[in-house]
Amino acid sequence: MRISAANLPDLSYLQLNRARNVFYQLTPAELVEAALQRNEGVLADTGALAIDTGEFTGRSPKDRFIVDDDITRNNVWWGKVNLKFDAARFDALLQKVTDYLADKDIFVRDSSACANEKYRMDIRVVTETAYQSLFVHHLFLRPEVIDTGFMPEWTIIAAPGFKADPEADGTRQHNFSIINFTKKMILIGGSGYTGEIKKGIFSVLNFILPHDEKVLSMHCSANTGAKGDTAIFFGLSGTGKTTLSADPERNLIGDDEHGWSDYTVFNFEGGCYAKCVDLTAEKEPQIFNAIKFGALLENINFVKGTRTVDFSNIDKTENTRVAYPIHNICNAVTPSIADAPKNIFFLTADAFGILPPVSRLTPEQAMYHFISGYTAKVAGTEAGVTEPKATFSACFGEAFLPLNPVTYAELLGAKIKKHNVKVWLINTGWTGGAYGVGKRMQLKYTRAMISAALNGGLDNVKYAEHPVFNLQMPLHCPDVPDNLLDPRNTWANRDAYDEKANDLAILFIKNFEQYAPYCNSAIISAAPNVVVTT
Known part of the structure; x- marks a missing residue:
């Protein structure tokens, strides 16, 4: 009408x-009714509207x-x-x-x-x-x-x-x-x-x-603790950004897009657009419970003969999604704004098993790794990928950056120094060897490392320097076996580890060549060491 x-x-x-x-x-109810009348979608048994986006199931x-x-x-x-x-x-x-x-x-x-x-x-x-x-x-x-x-x-x-x-x-x-x-x-x-x-x-x-x-725009999730301590999580798809920021002990600021002004971190958005492949109530209870009347499911499949979503079915796409207002998350911050961060986490799923599971970065290293935006794809995630493949996406969101990535990195570096922010690199990928040989780091250990970083449990422990990437690795972390903290020690063949670490360092340096002309010497000096063999 x-x-x-x-x-x-x-x-x-x-x-x-x-x-x-x-x-x-x-209203959402009126839009759901209109969509059903126009045959744009159907209702799932949770009351969510399920639609197909047609020819394109991604950007x-x-x-x-x-x-x-x-x-x-x-x-x-x-x-x-x-x-x-x-x-x-x-x-x-x-x-x-x-x-x-x-x-x-x-x-x-x-x-x-x-x-x-x-x-x-x-x-x-x-x-x-x-x-x-x-x-x-x-x-x-x-x-x-x-x-x-x-x-x-x-x-x-x-x-x-x-x-x-x-x-x-x-x-x-x-x-x-x-x-x-x-x-x-x-x-x-x-x-x-x-x-x-x-x-x-x-x-x-x-x-x-x-x-x-001069506000830093960020492709990240963010949450805040009971004491108002803000944490930011950067990471590409599959690194655990949504999972690790969804902490029942902390309040969600937002799951994807934020700005960092002089003294605040604020959400750009009013809702969440979460991937829901393999979603379960056990793994992601907050997202699972947010899928109710008014939520929008995209390109999902139903269990045959029902209106129950089969989140494991990716016949249409691996990029199944759900959109919902942020207030569907019970512990969301309203309005979605908080103080400047005290901790920043760069998440990477290193399928080569080289990077430490947790390491502390200097501001210059933070800028270098921010510009690099590294993770790795594993076999089966993409057509033609049969072994681990390094992936670099500047600022963990290259596809959305109209400016030179170094511009964002310099803003990040200035804010880290101004607010004395701790920056951590978290490897949610493999340990004990590369994909196919080693095994993925257990989620409980990754959560323990992040908790320790947030509550000061890594402030007064001894650190060792990674010989190739120059990262500071804690020698002890509460609730994590000490032998996991230095990745070289988890490999059966340490010479093989050294060789693969060198190979990964070369990939970092090769990728960074496109940004080096715009960087100062301090950022460039944060590059990993490479042993040149003849």
């Missing part, structure tokens, strides 16, 4: 006042563009991540998309990003589907009062049914996600994957906050 014109926002600036029906600021990084204009031309780090798009072609494509939506129902939602009011960004999101609007309700910050006079700073238009003509429109293929900093718009087409909406705004904040406000 169309809402009366008096209660609609002004969409004339988008030429979308021509749309057939405009549904503004619907398409090669189809993400930034308009080349006076704002971006000399500031964006152009290359394999940030692809240029012509301003005139953006205008033409925007016209095509709004023409496409002119005879359709559209869903309009006004929201914002950044829990710290000083940096709040007001956002309007126009979507072709009800489920996308439900996603926006969950992931962005929700206004307490609906105001049809709201004028957004940024606008997103998401039209999954519109397909571009690459030759005419300047895209790579029929799907696209384009950021225009002059018009303050994000245009998404050809893909129903909701993550494109979320990461579009994250990319915008990753440009604006560090560049204009």
Whole structure:
């Protein structure tokens, strides 16, 4: 049912006042009902809405563009991540998309990003589907009062049914996600994957906050203890970022995107977008219990003949997801803001079994490892991967960084020094050998190491220096066997360990070559040692 014109926002600036029906600021219940009526999805037995995103079940990084204009031309780090798009072609494509939506129902939602009011960004999101609007309700910050006079700073238009003509429109293929900093718009087409909406705004904040406000934008989770001690967890997929930050003894600030101003850490978002492959109540009780009426499940499968989700079934994709508002987590901080961190954890799943399970970093080492963003993929996680494969993603989120990664690392280093933050590298990967020979570090030991770091249990123990990576390894950690703390001691063949450690160091150095020209000597000196053999 169309809402009366008096209660609609002004969409004339988008030429979308021509749309057939405009549904503004619907509640989650209304959006679920609309999605079911439009055959966008079905209800799981928990009451969650289950939908399929269609052709794309994940982001398409090669189809993400930034308009080349006076704002971006000399500031964006152009290359394999940030692809240029012509301003005139953006205008033409925007016209095509709004023409496409002119005879359709559209869903309009006004929201914002950044829990710290000083940096709040007001956002309007126009979507072709009800489920996308439900996603926006969950992931962005929700206004307490609906105001049809709201004028957004940024606008997103998401039209999954519109397909571009690459030759005419300047895209790579029929799907696209384009950021225009002059018009303050994000245009998404050809893909129903909701993550494109979320990461579009994250990319915008990753440009604006560090560049204009000197706020460090971070792809991380964060929590805080009873004494107000904030901890930040960086890590790529599969390293344990969500698992290790979801601590019943601590309060969740957020699970994915944060800013660090002078004295606060604040969530950009109002919800969570969690992977749910192999999800169980035992392994991830907070996420499992958050999947109730109103939550949005993406690309899952049901147990045959039921509406019970089979979280182990990845026939559609390994990237099964669930979106829900952060208040579905019982110990979430409201508002999602806390003091500057006292501890930072870099999580890596080193499938080569080389890095220590816990080590302490100097500020320069922290900057080096932050820029490197290392983890490893193991056999079976990706087509063609038959043995451990090193993966580097700058700042643990390279795909979303419009600026040179060194910019973010320098901000991180300055804040670490200013606030005297302890930085830890945690290897949640293999011990006693590489994947296929050794075994993965037990979660209970990793949790014990993080607890010790948080409560001061590693402050007054002796440390030894790793001979290749120069990391400070504690010789004792409460509730962890001492023999696990030096990875070399866990290998049956220590000469083999030395050889593989050298090989991994070479990979680090080779990857870092692209950043070295922008780094000072202190950061470069934090590189691992390499023994050159002839």
